[in-house]
Amino acid sequence: RALMKRFSIGSRFSAEGRRTVHAVDNVSLTVRRGETLGLVGESGCGKSTLARCLVRLYDITDGKLFFEGEDITGRSLNALRPMRRRLQMVFQDPSASLNPRRRVGDLVAEPLRIHTKLSAAEINRRVAELFDIVGLLPDHVTRYPHEFSGGQRQRVGIARAIALNPDLVVLDEPVSALDVSVQAQIVNLLADLQEKLNLTYIFIAHDLSVVRQVSTRIAVMYLGSVVEEGPAEAVFSTPAHPYSQALISAVPVVETTPGGSRRRILLTGDVPSPLNPPSGCRFHPRCPIAQDRCRTERPEPTAYDGGRKVACHFPTI
Ligand code: SF4
Ligand code: MG
Numbered sequence: 001r002a003l004m005k006r007f008s009i010g011s012r013f014s015a016e017g018r019r020t021v022h023a024v025d026n027v028s029l030t031v032r033r034g035e036t037l038g039l040v041g042e043s044g045c046g047k048s049t050l051a052r053c054l055v056r057l058y059d060i061t062d063g064k065l066f067f068e069g070e071d072i073t074g075r076s077l078n079a080l081r082p083m084r085r086r087l088q089m090v091f092q093d094p095s096a097s098l099n100p101r102r103r104v105g106d107l108v109a110e111p112l113r114i115h116t117k118l119s120a121a122e123i124n125r126r127v128a129e130l131f132d133i134v135g136l137l138p139d140h141v142t143r144y145p146h147e148f149s150g151g152q153r154q155r156v157g158i159a160r161a162i163a164l165n166p167d168l169v170v171l172d173e174p175v176s177a178l179d180v181s182v183q184a185q186i187v188n189l190l191a192d193l194q195e196k197l198n199l200t201y202i203f204i205a206h207d208l209s210v211v212r213q214v215s216t217r218i219a220v221m222y223l224g225s226v227v228e229e230g231p232a233e234a235v236f237s238t239p240a241h242p243y244s245q246a247l248i249s250a251v252p253v254v255e256t257t258p259g260g261s262r263r264r265i266l267l268t269g270d271v272p273s274p275l276n277p278p279s280g281c282r283f284h285p286r287c288p289i290a291q292d293r294c295r296t297e298r299p300e301p302t303a304y305d306g307g308r309k310v311a312c313h314f315p316t317i
Pocket of ligand 1: 242243281282283287289291294315
């Protein structure tokens with residue numbers, strides 16, 4: 001039975017350490033157990049900020065965060081601990097997220113030591129099991145992160161993230177820093193683990209062909225808001241929001257039949273600052289079909305048939 005998880009972030013919240021950046025605004029995401037929600041959008045649109053707020057690596061200074069309907073905004077780190085172990089994160093650059101002075105076996109054991117009452121022997125057994133699951137060799141446990149390739153380091157990051165049997169794993173550009181040949185191996189590993197361990201993923205990436213391959217549903221973000229959400233194939237084949245259309249038109253298509261080429265929609269202008277977003281529809285300065293109404297009236301996310309939600313006054317649906 002599918003279990004629905006709903007993450008809502010009301011109002012605005014901030015991130016980036018001491019610099020306050022209102023990067024995400026009124027976002028609500030629903031992820032079903034065992035599925036992958038792909039989160040896409042240009043860099044700077046708030047994807048990573050949203051992900052980090054979901055696992056509470058950033059503090060929310062203004063706004064609310066709900067998990068399974070419960071308001072967890074004001075919870076202390078201690079109170080969040082039982083929930084924290086159910087939400088884990090895999091980062092883009094494993095060499096930045098793994099302490100270089102610790103042996104990788106130790107790095108994978110750390111969450112087990114913090115969050116469980118397992119004995120040292122049990123922890124060693126679990127670490128050996130995790131190394132096997134992610135495709136690392138038993139004698140790798142005594143090595144240091146720098147002795148590994150990028151792909152192996154990401155396997156360590158993944159072993160750490162799944163050590164506590166989480167429900168949800170947020171993958172923030174997990175393969176963007178890797179060679180193309182290694183990317184496929186890691187994507188396949190993630191798919192295997194999802195199947196075996198019934199994991200739920202939020203997969204953040206700017207490479208849309210990877211996202212299309214792995215996602216059940218897609219959420220397209222622009223300037224801190226989700227502008228379109230729906231089943232991955234439907235969003236990719238018939239995007240309804242002008243921004244999704246432009247984003248998806250830029251993905252090269254491998255055509256097996258002749259005559260299936262697509263027109264590429266080029267967007268002009270830079271992504272405006274989320275601190276000073278445009279009036280009305282935030283996309284209006286760059287939208288090829290903007291009307292007067294778009295400059296003053298902000299479109300609300302509206303539900304359509306087929307599980308699609310679009311925030312646009314003139315969607316193609
Ligand atoms: Fe374009 Fe208007 Fe739709 Fe915004 S609301 S995406 S400006 S058509
Ligand atoms: Mg990012």
